[in-house]
Amino acid sequence: MIADHTQTATTPHDTRSIAAALRVNDFAFRIATVNGTGSASANGLLMQAIFRMGIPVSGKNVFPSNIQGLPTWYEIRVNHRGHVARTPNFDLVVAMNNATYGRDLMELAPGAYVLFDSSWPMPDAVHRPDLRFLGVPLARLCADAFSGGRARLLLKNIAYVGALAALLEIPLDIIDTLLAEQFSSKKKLLDSNFAAVRIGYDYAQAHFECPLPIRLAAMPASDDRVLIDGNTAAALGCVYAGATVGAWYPITPATSLMDAFRMFCARYRVDPESGQNLFHIVQAEDELSAAGIVIGASWAGARSFTPTSGPGISLMSEFIGLAYYAEVPAVFFDVQRTGPSTGMPTRTQQGDLMLTAYASHGDTKHVVLYPADPGECFTMAVAAFDLAERFQTPVFVLSDLDIAMNDWLCPRFRWNDTWRPDRGSVLTAEQLEGMTQYFRYLDDDGDHIAARTLPGVHPRGAYFTRGSGHTRLGTYTEDADDYVEVMERLAAKIDSAADAVPQPVMYSGAAVQVPVVHSALGSIQATARQDARGPGEASDAGRSRVRVGLVSIGSCDAAVREAVDRMSERGLPVDYMRIRGFPFNDRVEAFLLEHEIVFVIEQNRDAQLRSLLLLETQATKDRLRSIRDYGGVPLSADVVIRGVLLGVADATEPHDTATVELRSAV
Amino acid sequence: MTTSIPKPRIHHPSLERNSIGLTRRDYEGSMSTLCAGCGHDSVTAAIIRAFWELSIPPHRVAKLSGIGCSSKTPTYFLREAHGFNSVHGRMPSIATGAGAANRDLIMIGISGDGDSLSIGLGQFCHAMRRGVRMLYVLENNGVYGLTKGQFSASADVGTKAKRGEVNRNEPIDPVLLALSLGATFVARSFSGDREQLVPILKAGLAHRGFAFIDVISPCVTFNDHEGSTKSYRFTRDHMREVIAADFTDGAVRDGGLDGAGNGHAIHADPGDETPAESPDLVPIRTEITAAYAPGSVHEIRMHDGSTVRLRKIDENFESTDRDAVYAYVRERQRAGEIPTGLLYMEPEALDMHAMEGTVARPLVDLAFESLCPGAGKLDALMEEFR
């Protein structure tokens, strides 16, 4: 599937040196622990404290598919400008896992800090005299202060939070407040947590020069932001959209979406009078069943959804085709993880772009929404139900593990109380009473959508829902013309949804003024068609200017934006379009055609977004280059910049000064 | 080619009307396109009769099926009901969703032995466990009719296919399976015995939970020959009714079974106006049990006020004990018999809604305002994410 002129940008180790220069609110660190040792709450506490300081922060949980014992990392990045995409460059590591100690150190740049538990001698496997070691006897200090094996283990994590508070200058009162909120009803736990924080804090103050040159400083707090994960946000969207039936089969990373929906329903959806539920959640026996439940419930008139991941979508495919063809609304959340097959269940990827666009056999095509962060998980969840009911078709919300399970800094969610759901064209008993005849698939106003009816409402609304061939009147058919007529309307219906899905977001830089051989287009063509044209032919051509565009999707956004900012700061402006919905609307195509070189940036091996763009727009292969990063960790800006530079350089004169500048921009 | 031939709706003035003024014709669907003599058509006729006798407004019914000859039959009854011919083996999940969304729907699911016992075995089991409130009819012919006669999972060991091969695989017996999975209404009948089938169907429709009926329904085209254990002749020769059910409708009225009828019932037929309590209304009842020798009678009052009278034909049959029923059926089958009747019923069973604690009002009828927490609550909630 990959055209031979595309390239994969990898993430080679960055060997920049970290001088001990003062860097406030602009660094990244990583905590290496063992899964199941209770580090999650300590890491969450750190994130929360930094967030309360008003500093843009992100936390990425890199965890194994395991309940206990395997290595896990938590990566925190702070950036005063708001660039909080993942970065592979860490300025400090909290090395709490002997098993990964060597590797954790190897990955650090010279000058980085290593906070480790000095209770015992650390393995001597790696020789890195260029690193700065900060030993804190965490285990020993906690053993002295607390009793009980489990408490000691947990509080050791809290103690490293204390040490970091001293080293990075996190005010203790913020940590104390957070702990007090968390353990408001458990005084004993609160006291021991307070004490553990002090143990780490005091030790660091006494033994190191605190704070370090990498440090934090409170920024003007803004009420406008929240720290939330995408699954919680999507679940909230389902509640606000009025969804009443949820069906699912547990799968990482989608599980917490239904957990959150259940939690919100318990809070907001219990009838105050009867104490009974205004919702129905079914834990299905598998994803096939979950899909059937959603389709059955939507068919009967409820707003219904299922959260799943790629393996679930694969299983649901037959049903998805039924919903498409029989025109039953249904909302599917595909929280993507690394495929194929079981893949790496706890690592992120954007591998289901193709799958969801055309899921099921025969000619099918679906409406897909691509949230970039939890904020969009909330709004797009709401939009998905409207689109599904309006177009009477399956709608996918394509999230991913990074968005879904990590806490993101987002604008505070807001709700407009005048909003009402778009239930699409559904005939009421009164309307049916006034009709002489009703035919399910008859589009009488030319919008490609036929009115539907719900069971139990009126005898005249009765029709037979089927996945077998049907005429526009809804009767069974094996007649070519009758069949084609309905299929053509379905195609037109889905195409018309292109204007209803969210428009792409444009982030503009000015046109890049890069001298190229002939034109970038010509040059790329020369590369791609070397056999036909012969080498060197392109170099005869003259010089011109080229506009560079970046196209991306979903959770790539943070990294791509950062890349765009960093490149334009260095005099290399590029235009960026983030696609938010499928089918693609005209603005997507226009952007592709307006730029001579377009880099399509995505997190999968086979350049699926690029393939979709080639299939669905007029853009040609030579125009669309590919930058892919699909190893399971969230995209970083470095990967994007490197990919763009390599690609542009490929299209430019090797010794051109602009190109040299471009290269040094990474 | 078409499998849906509309039937002319001619009402003969002398046709008998039920309590909502509808004739049996009003409960029919389009013309069957199954093979002449197919057992499934007899089941369809029994279903029409049961619905008509219960005076259920057809539009309150949702008729659901999977794929197969059996699954085609919902087109052939209740034309004024919404139908859903879903995908092979997956009807139970569609029913689960539809029932979750609208608990006032009266659901009937039609399936085959291939649909329920092979491709859809999982869904069949789980809908039963979950207590989806529906009447589930498995039209069991021992073969995949629609794909031309391969053995299905209900084919008995030793049964012979039309072209001679003999089945060696152990069958999955849906009745034993249902009993072992905690099903709360388990029956077996025969398409050729409408007298037995109709009251069981009616009792199943009145059951508050998953009512399962395995109906042996011979495939005349692929499995009705000598050597087949699912032929008409073999079934007639070996079936033995062990318990007879007699159904008396009680509170069944225009609001539907159990009289809930929450808001959804729109009555277009003038006959609908007739109140069920109207003094001149003669309750329709089928006298079906006279043919059997009387035994001890067990009367069960259903939630909708109707009564099921169970009469033991085999005095050794203990119908109230699940394990005993299981052991009995197994033993009789080993002895070469096919025990039939309403074999087991738990009238006080909890259905899916009772187990989940969902509101009495169908979810589809809830106003958006009662579902959306609103801006104020969102604002308050956001504080927890700060």
Ligand SMILES: Cc1ncc(C[n+]2csc(CCOP(=O)(O)OP(=O)(O)O)c2C)c(N)n1
């Ligand atoms: C996924 C899928 N696989 C296979 C089929 C083909 N198929 C249609 S009906 C059927 C068997 C039906 O057997 P049964 O449920 O016993 O119904 P019968 O025709 O005997 O009434 C099969 C295998 C299908 N429709 N879908």
Ligand code: SF4
């Ligand atoms: S093939 Fe068998 S099951 Fe199908 S319609 Fe004919 S007789 Fe009935």
Ligand SMILES: [Mg+2]
């Ligand atoms: Mg069969």
